[in-house]
Amino acid sequence: MxxxxxxxxxxxxxxxxxxxxxxxxxxxxxxxxxxxxxxxxxxxxxxxxxxxxxxxxxxxxxxxxxxxxxxxxxxxxxxxxxxxxxIYQISGLFKIKSELLFEERQIQNIIKESNARIVTVNKEFFVLEKSGKKEEIADLYDALSVYGIMQYTRSGLIxxxxxxxxxxxxxxxxxx
CATH class of the missing domain: 3.30.70.260 (ACT domain)
Structure with a gap:
């Protein structure tokens, strides 16, 4: 032990x-x-x-x-x-200004490379969801925080x- x-x-x-x-x-x-x-x-x-x-x-x-x-x-x-x-997963939600989705090409690359998915889009904001290990969620947070995250939350481990x-x-x- x-x-x-x-x-x-x-x-x-x-x-x-x-x-x-x-x-x-x-x-x-x-x-x-x-x-x-x-x-x-x-x-x-x-x-x-x-x-x-x-x-x-x-x-x-x-x-x-x-x-x-x-x-x-x-x-x-x-x-x-x-x-x-x-076998475990954690889920993170990221709320980001919609204009960044269209004006910052790198945001689209970050979404694609991280295997995140867009949950919703409207004129003011879009929401990304990413499931994975804690480190993967943290890496996505670090990549997106450069552009500004309006809201962020992550689940407990399942x-x-x-x-x-x-x-x-x-x-x-x-x-x-």
Missing amino acids: STEKELFTISVYTENNIGLLNRISAIFQRRHINIESLNISPSEIENVSRFTIVANMIEVDVRKIIGQIEKQVEVIKAYYHTLDQV AVTKDEMKISSLLESYNN
Whole structure:
């Protein structure tokens, strides 16, 4: 077990009840561990939500946190993985003045080279969407910031494991 800090992806399968997010974040807060990214979405099983939490810590702490998370009544099961054990994406949205799309040839090159896609265009602005690794989103941000970004946001990390997870059969029995 490593004593080096690394990014862990924690997947929590749960009923999505009011107050659960607060209790889960308090578990991290008590250990002085900052949550780097958080995403809550439906899971592959009806009426079961999946929290995807990314935090930088040592493995002994992630094991303890998993144990505390699983003590929450609504939590069905929690898992942790390193980033190399998951396939993940982050999405970024960039709002930029429309005139730049037509007046700055380099903007079109940046869009093409980064594999970003234009989501909407109107007279005042256009919006780009880019999904990929955090570094890819950061690189696009750096390239576009030279021209001026009106608004920017990026999502938390979403991930699926490379290996099969036994959660699906567990969740199926939970739902019945």
